[in-house]
Amino acid sequence: MGLRIQRGRRPVAGSFLQVPALQLHVSKTAMRASQKDFESALSQVKLLKDPGNEVKLKLYALYKQATEGPCNTPKPGVFDLINKAKWDAWNALGSLPKETARQNYVDLVSGLSSSSDSSSQVKPEADRKQRGYETLVVTSEDSITKIMMNRPAKKNAITTQMYNEIMLALKAASKDDSAITVLTGNGDYYSSGNDLSNFTDIPPEGIEEKAKSSAILLRDFVDCFIDFPKPLIAAVNGPAVGISVTILGLFDTVYASSRATFHTPFSHLGQSPEGCSSYTFPKIMGPAKAAEMLIFGKKLTAAEACAQGLVSEVFPDSTFQKEVWTRLKAYSKLPPNAMRISKQVIRNREKEKLHAINAEESRVLQERWLSDECTNAVMNFLTRKAKL
Numbered sequence: 001m002g003l004r005i006q007r008g009r010r011p012v013a014g015s016f017l018q019v020p021a022l023q024l025h026v027s028k029t030a031m032r033a034s035q036k037d038f039e040s041a042l043s044q045v046k047l048l049k050d051p052g053n054e055v056k057l058k059l060y061a062l063y064k065q066a067t068e069g070p071c072n073t074p075k076p077g078v079f080d081l082i083n084k085a086k087w088d089a090w091n092a093l094g095s096l097p098k099e100t101a102r103q104n105y106v107d108l109v110s111g112l113s114s115s116s117d118s119s120s121q122v123k124p125e126a127d128r129k130q131r132g133y134e135t136l137v138v139t140s141e142d143s144i145t146k147i148m149m150n151r152p153a154k155k156n157a158i159t160t161q162m163y164n165e166i167m168l169a170l171k172a173a174s175k176d177d178s179a180i181t182v183l184t185g186n187g188d189y190y191s192s193g194n195d196l197s198n199f200t201d202i203p204p205e206g207i208e209e210k211a212k213s214s215a216i217l218l219r220d221f222v223d224c225f226i227d228f229p230k231p232l233i234a235a236v237n238g239p240a241v242g243i244s245v246t247i248l249g250l251f252d253t254v255y256a257s258s259r260a261t262f263h264t265p266f267s268h269l270g271q272s273p274e275g276c277s278s279y280t281f282p283k284i285m286g287p288a289k290a291a292e293m294l295i296f297g298k299k300l301t302a303a304e305a306c307a308q309g310l311v312s313e314v315f316p317d318s319t320f321q322k323e324v325w326t327r328l329k330a331y332s333k334l335p336p337n338a339m340r341i342s343k344q345v346i347r348n349r350e351k352e353k354l355h356a357i358n359a360e361e362s363r364v365l366q367e368r369w370l371s372d373e374c375t376n377a378v379m380n381f382l383t384r385k386a387k388l
């Protein structure tokens with residue numbers, strides 16, 4: 001039997017970041033005295049830049065308290081992470097009077113507006129930042145588009161939202177005027193791979209439907225790397241796990257910090273290889289070394305990954321950023337059309353094959369996600385019984 005995490009209510013689409021108070025409408029039960037202020041705060045909040053999940057939870061809780069009074073809905077199940085966090089925040093307000101909650105909401109929004117006004121006097125660096133991404137920081141400078149995974153507190157685990165944002169960023173980078181594109185991570189990890197809480201966001205249609213849509217997402221995600229037309233470089237700033245490792249076989253160059261490790265523990269997770277690694281890894285490092293990684297989950301150091309051809313060059317961690325960016329700035333000055341055409345010559349004859357492999361790996365994984373082996377491994381992580 002597959003993972004059957006029941007959700008009390010229909011899950012909010014996507015991640016919590018897309019959801020909360022920002023989209024709520026004014027309820028008829030809002031208080032008369034400062035209804036205008038409250039309505040104006042509700043409009044204002046939609047214009048603010050993302051205040052972060054913690055503040056959004058506060059806004060959500062105050063809104064609910066102001067419009068409905070004390071928390072009056074059943075506590076969501078333990079795996080219904082998003083709704084449980086929202087419920088906890090609302091419930092924590094206890095019997096706070098509606099009027100006070102409304103006033104607190106207005107005060108909170110007003111505080112956020114003034115801090116966002118002062119930060120809107122942007123520095124030049126902020127200008128280069130592309131807006132609209134919540135899980136990434138995307139910048140374009142010196143003919144380089146840099147896509148940085150930006151969930152450092154979660155080791156840059158890849159949520160559904162992050163998969164979608166990476167696809168958007170790659171599509172934009174393929175059309176912008178940069179010569180090369182770089183993927184990297186913020187914080188101590190490059191990425192811990194698929195965010196295992198993706199398994200808890202089960203729609204009312206059930207786990208099979210979730211597995212089906214996830215296989216489509218995975219396939220589309222990997223297709224973007226297969227089709228990316230410009231030189232694509234990974235700057236692996238720290239440990240890399242799962243899909244963040246497998247897709248490296250689709251990059252043109254991989255630079256690693258001496259602190260990086262490369263780990264694909266698919267069997268441990270009851271899963272199977274993706275990112276075309278079932279084809280690229282044996283080709284890069286030979287079938288025996290690839291099997292140790294992909295079947296037995298052997299973790300490679302940066303030096304080992306370099307010796308086996310997955311990594312182009314390893315830099316000491318202390319000078320990693322400086323050395324890599326100096327190198328990349330030099331490369332980005334090369335004639336962009338020549339680089340793009342060279343990439344096509346190197347990669348194009350494999351493209352059709354890679355798409356077929358991606359489709360097959362995604363199909364196999366769709367079944368794996370419904371297996372007991374996978375269910376148990378994910379549950380063990382989510383209930384804090386196991387880590388890699």
Ligand SMILES: CCCCCCCCCCC/C=C/C(=O)SCCNC(=O)CCNC(=O)[C@H](O)C(C)(C)COP(=O)(O)OP(=O)(O)OC[C@H]1O[C@@H](n2cnc3c(N)ncnc32)[C@H](O)[C@@H]1OP(=O)(O)O
Pocket residue numbers: 153154155157158192193194195196197198199207210211214217218241242243244266269271274369381386387388
């Ligand atoms: C029905 C099917 C739906 C599936 C949808 C799938 C979509 C496509 C999937 C494509 C296939 C991809 C496969 C993979 O990538 S497999 C690899 C998955 N990754 C892992 O198993 C890593 C799990 N994490 C860990 O083992 C440890 O966190 C780690 C060793 C990485 C770091 O340990 P450390 O002790 O240093 O740090 P913490 O564990 O305290 O981590 C800090 C916080 O970050 C959270 N975290 C880290 N990694 C993940 C993750 N991958 N998923 C979810 N959360 C993660 C961790 O829980 C901590 O959070 P808190 O501070 O809130 O406790």
